[in-house]
Amino acid sequence: MQKLKKSRKLGTQLSISEPKLVQVVFLNDDFTPMTFVVDVLIRIYKKGYAEAVALMLEVHNNGSSVVGEYPLEIALTKVHKTLSEARSKNYPLQVVIKE
Amino acid sequence: MLKYYNYLLDTVSLMESLFSRDALLLLESAFEEARARKSQYLTSEHILFALTFFSSTRDILQYLGVDLAELREELEHYFQHYIEKSDSEVQKSVVVDDILNNSIKHALAADRKAVLPEDLLMALFSKPETYAVQLLNEFGVSRLALAEAITLKQQGRLFISNTQESSHNKETLSQVALNLTEMARKNQLEKIVGREAEIKELITILGRKRKSNPLILGEPGVGKTALVYGLCQKIVSEEVPENLKNAEIFALDISSLLSGTRYRGDFEERLRLVIDELLSLENPIVFIDEIHSIVGAGATVGDSVDAALILKPYIGSGRLKVIGATTFEDFKRHLERDRAFLRRFSVIELKEPEDSVVLEILKSTAKEFEEYHQVRIPITSVKKALELSKKYLPDKRLPDKAIEVLDHACSLTKLRNQDLTKQDSSKRSEIQIVSAESLAQAISDLTKIPFEDTSTSTKTRLTKLKQNIKNKLFGQDTAVELVTNSILRRMTGVRLGNKKPLGSFLFAGPTGVGKTELAKLLAKFLGARFIRFDMSEFMEKHSVSKLVGAPPGYVGHEEGGQLVNLVRQNAFNVILFDEIEKAHEDIYMILLQILDGACLTDSHGRKADFSESIIILTTNLGSQSSSSIGFGDNQEQKSRLQAIEAFFKPEFRNRLDAIVLFKPLEPPLIDLISQKFLSELADALKQRGFQLLWDDEVVRHISTKGFDPKMGARPIARFVEQVIGDKIADWILKNSPRFKKLRLALKDGQIVVEQAELCPC
Numbered sequence: 001m002q003k004l005k006k007s008r009k010l011g012t013q014l015s016i017s018e019p020k021l022v023q024v025v026f027l028n029d030d031f032t033p034m035t036f037v038v039d040v041l042i043r044i045y046k047k048g049y050a051e052a053v054a055l056m057l058e059v060h061n062n063g064s065s066v067v068g069e070y071p072l073e074i075a076l077t078k079v080h081k082t083l084s085e086a087r088s089k090n091y092p093l094q095v096v097i098k099e
Numbered sequence: 100m101l102k103y104y105n106y107l108l109d110t111v112s113l114m115e116s117l118f119s120r121d122a123l124l125l126l127e128s129a130f131e132e133a134r135a136r137k138s139q140y141l142t143s144e145h146i147l148f149a150l151t152f153f154s155s156t157r158d159i160l161q162y163l164g165v166d167l168a169e170l171r172e173e174l175e176h177y178f179q180h181y182i183e184k185s186d187s188e189v190q191k192s193v194v195v196d197d198i199l200n201n202s203i204k205h206a207l208a209a210d211r212k213a214v215l216p217e218d219l220l221m222a223l224f225s226k227p228e229t230y231a232v233q234l235l236n237e238f239g240v241s242r243l244a245l246a247e248a249i250t251l252k253q254q255g256r257l258f259i260s261n262t263q264e265s266s267h268n269k270e271t272l273s274q275v276a277l278n279l280t281e282m283a284r285k286n287q288l289e290k291i292v293g294r295e296a297e298i299k300e301l302i303t304i305l306g307r308k309r310k311s312n313p314l315i316l317g318e319p320g321v322g323k324t325a326l327v328y329g330l331c332q333k334i335v336s337e338e339v340p341e342n343l344k345n346a347e348i349f350a351l352d353i354s355s356l357l358s359g360t361r362y363r364g365d366f367e368e369r370l371r372l373v374i375d376e377l378l379s380l381e382n383p384i385v386f387i388d389e390i391h392s393i394v395g396a397g398a399t400v401g402d403s404v405d406a407a408l409i410l411k412p413y414i415g416s417g418r419l420k421v422i423g424a425t426t427f428e429d430f431k432r433h434l435e436r437d438r439a440f441l442r443r444f445s446v447i448e449l450k451e452p453e454d455s456v457v458l459e460i461l462k463s464t465a466k467e468f469e470e471y472h473q474v475r476i477p478i479t480s481v482k483k484a485l486e487l488s489k490k491y492l493p494d495k496r497l498p499d500k501a502i503e504v505l506d507h508a509c510s511l512t513k514l515r516n517q518d519l520t521k522q523d524s525s526k527r528s529e530i531q532i533v534s535a536e537s538l539a540q541a542i543s544d545l546t547k548i549p550f551e552d553t554s555t556s557t558k559t560r561l562t563k564l565k566q567n568i569k570n571k572l573f574g575q576d577t578a579v580e581l582v583t584n585s586i587l588r589r590m591t592g593v594r595l596g597n598k599k600p601l602g603s604f605l606f607a608g609p610t611g612v613g614k615t616e617l618a619k620l621l622a623k624f625l626g627a628r629f630i631r632f633d634m635s636e637f638m639e640k641h642s643v644s645k646l647v648g649a650p651p652g653y654v655g656h657e658e659g660g661q662l663v664n665l666v667r668q669n670a671f672n673v674i675l676f677d678e679i680e681k682a683h684e685d686i687y688m689i690l691l692q693i694l695d696g697a698c699l700t701d702s703h704g705r706k707a708d709f710s711e712s713i714i715i716l717t718t719n720l721g722s723q724s725s726s727s728i729g730f731g732d733n734q735e736q737k738s739r740l741q742a743i744e745a746f747f748k749p750e751f752r753n754r755l756d757a758i759v760l761f762k763p764l765e766p767p768l769i770d771l772i773s774q775k776f777l778s779e780l781a782d783a784l785k786q787r788g789f790q791l792l793w794d795d796e797v798v799r800h801i802s803t804k805g806f807d808p809k810m811g812a813r814p815i816a817r818f819v820e821q822v823i824g825d826k827i828a829d830w831i832l833k834n835s836p837r838f839k840k841l842r843l844a845l846k847d848g849q850i851v852v853e854q855a856e857l858c859p860c
Contacts, residue, residue, distance in 0.1 A: 016173055016234070016237055017233070017237065019177060019181055019230035019233065020228075020230075020233070046139070046183045046184075046185065070181070071177075071181050071229075071230050072228045072229065072230075073142050073143060073144075073192050073193075073194045073226075073228075073229045073230065074139075074140065074142065074181070074182065074183075074192065076192070076193050076194060077140050077142075077190075077192035077193045077194070080193045081190075
């Protein structure tokens with residue numbers, strides 16, 4: 001995805017691309033409680049309650065679900081936060097980044 | 100201030116000393132930026148954003164050609180669209196942790212105790228997958244280039260050109276233009292008197308729908324710029340129609356627009372920026388003084404894009420109003436060529452104002468001068484300034500010339516006052532009055548013409564003129580009388596009829612009798628400049644061009660004529676045309692013009708005024724035949740006059756003030772002349788510390804040896820300089836520095852040099 005942007009400097013054209021986005025995917029497991037997943041989706045991924053529940057159910061039913069597209073840095077941070085919270089509570093929640 | 104300080108230290112678990120104060124402040128401000136935007140995380144982009152503001156890293160980025168404003172805009176875009184908002188505390192992203200760790204590692208590896216902002220910039224590249232690095236790459240910053248720039252910076256060899264930022268910031272307009280209305284509002288413009296009709300015309304043209312661009316044409320000094328100032332003052336005092344009420348007038352300075360533009364396109368870009376900025380204002384009017392300079396401004400060889408071309412569409416469509424001002428000469432030379440540009444203007448011709456108007460202007464200026472110079476200017480002096488400037492500065496324009504004279508006189512008066520107070524401090528408090536004398540002195544300074552009513556020194560100089568010359572020039576008393584009387588008569592203002600030079604004479608006489616000498620002495624004692632043209636250099640037809648300049652298309656056209664240039668620089672001259680009979684006939688034509696109208700125009704059309712110059716022509720026509728000294732006076736004169744009449748046409752002779760006949764030298768005079776040359780030699784020696792004595796015997800010897808009736812006095816000079824001079828030089832080389840007094844004596848028909856003390860006399 002590239003946008004051509006006319007620079008204020010006349011005559012020169014800068015090609016500025018939008019940031020590359022990656023997908024954050026939640027994977028299903030049988031040990032992590034649903035309430036924890038919903039809570040994480042609301043706090044870290046800034047989802048609304050209804051959307052968070054729907055996403056959680058999708059993970060539960062389909063085995064995995066894309067919960068959002070983010071720039072890599074954001075995605076890495078969110079995944080890191082999610083996993084460290086899960087590990088601190090001894091849940092084996094799996095979250096991966098897909099390009 | 101450092102709210103996150105502890106937080107930083109805790110999370111990265113660092114020692115305080117690991118980050119320099121600058122780096123800590125930088126991280127702090129990155130945090131603040133994130134917080135202000137309610138960003139959920141502190142990301143590497145926030146750090147980059149902060150880095151674009153810190154002086155050291157800003158310089159590096161600028162050096163690498165990054166358009167900082169552009170970069171910040173892109174980052175802002177990213178913050179808005181890609182980072183989610185959160186009301187909770189900002190958290191560091193995992194990447195930021197790594198970056199901080201890497202910056203520390205880098206600093207430690209480089210043997211530095213603390214992390215600098217540059218290290219943070221470098222550390223951004225340790226995470227190449229971030230958007231910050233992606234952006235930096237797209238702005239042309241690679242890891243290697245950055246490392247190089249940082250190295251240069253540390254070695255103190257990083258130089259960035261200032262224009263890079265300035266050309267992009269919004270202040271371009273204020274850099275290249277003065278807001279005149281703003282200045283008028285602050286009362287910084289000179290007060291304008293008169294010119295009501297022209298200002299009205301200006302307003303009318305500005306009020307048109309199309310072609311609403313006035314072009315003010317006028318000679319230098321008639322007040323073209325002042326007219327625009329007057330308009331500004333009217334706008335400020337709201338004496339203008341509705342359509343001009345909110346107008347802002349900017350004086351655009353083309354030279355500062357041009358300066359610093361180094362590369363192709365820089366100039367166009369700047370001008371565009373200025374125009375954009377102007378168009379964003381409500382009612383902009385651009386005032387371009389010397390508007391001819393924009394034709395061709397910024398154009399390069401083989402490319403006709405100039406400022407005029409860029410402005411044309413804006414001016415034509417009425418989106419931008421332009422007031423131009425230029426002189427007739429520049430209008431003809433530069434503007435008339437560009438008819439397409441000119442078509443968009445309506446010309447206002449600005450003539451010299453009437454005397455009554457000038458007087459009003461002067462009165463108002465005089466008030467300003469009184470305040471500035473701390474003097475008092477009586478109304479009579481104001482009138483006198485006008486009168487004198489009209490009379491003596493014909494090639495300058497009113498009201499400028501009168502103001503210049505007045506200003507100069509004020510300055511002179513103040514200076515005199517200071518000299519006085521230095522001598523006597525009790526006079527300090529007195530306010531000096533600008534008198535007619537100081538005005539005359541000012542004119543004298545400006546024109547280099549000595550004044551009949553100026554200082555006493557010139558007065559005494561004039562009264563002593565005759566005597567001074569007679570002391571130096573022997574045997575030509577009648578000639579001296581004739582010439583000095585005529586000049587003094589003219590200089591005291593007794594002149595008849597039309598304009599003529601101060602004096603014009605034909606000096607006729609044999610060689611070496613003092614013709615050239617008289618001209619030189621005149622110049623010396625009058626304080627005039629002496630200009631000599633040897634007519635043997637003007638024997639060909641084309642040599643006229645040396646005087647008045649080569650015609651267009653010929654080599655040397657640009658230089659103009661020697662004579663015209665010299666007289667234009669300095670009005671008061673003694674101009675000698677030596678041996679006029681050798682000159683080509685065409686030179687006479689030129690001389691006729693000077694003698695009759697006291698005016699000469701060169702090939703550029705510039706006029707030189709000869710009315711304060713003395714023209715002297717010399718000839719030795721009719722003298723060749725005369726041989727002996729003391730030949731029958733009358734008969735000789737007659738034959739010489741006949742020869743002159745036969746050679747010069749009547750219309751030429753008729754225009755001269757007088758034909759002055761020089762007599763051949765007579766023996767008693769020759770002794771005097773020898774004496775004079777010896778005195779000159781003695782004067783020269785005196786400066787080297789030697790004293791020269793001689794007796795009459797020696798003088799007589801020099802006269803008999805040196806004088807040649809055919810050659811006049813010149814051989815005597817030669818004899819004194821060469822024969823006696825050589826002997827003295829010889830003696831000095833042998834005896835110096837023991838004896839400083841020497842004496843000339845005659846021994847066995849030879850002049851010898853002795854030491855003076857040895858002699859009984």
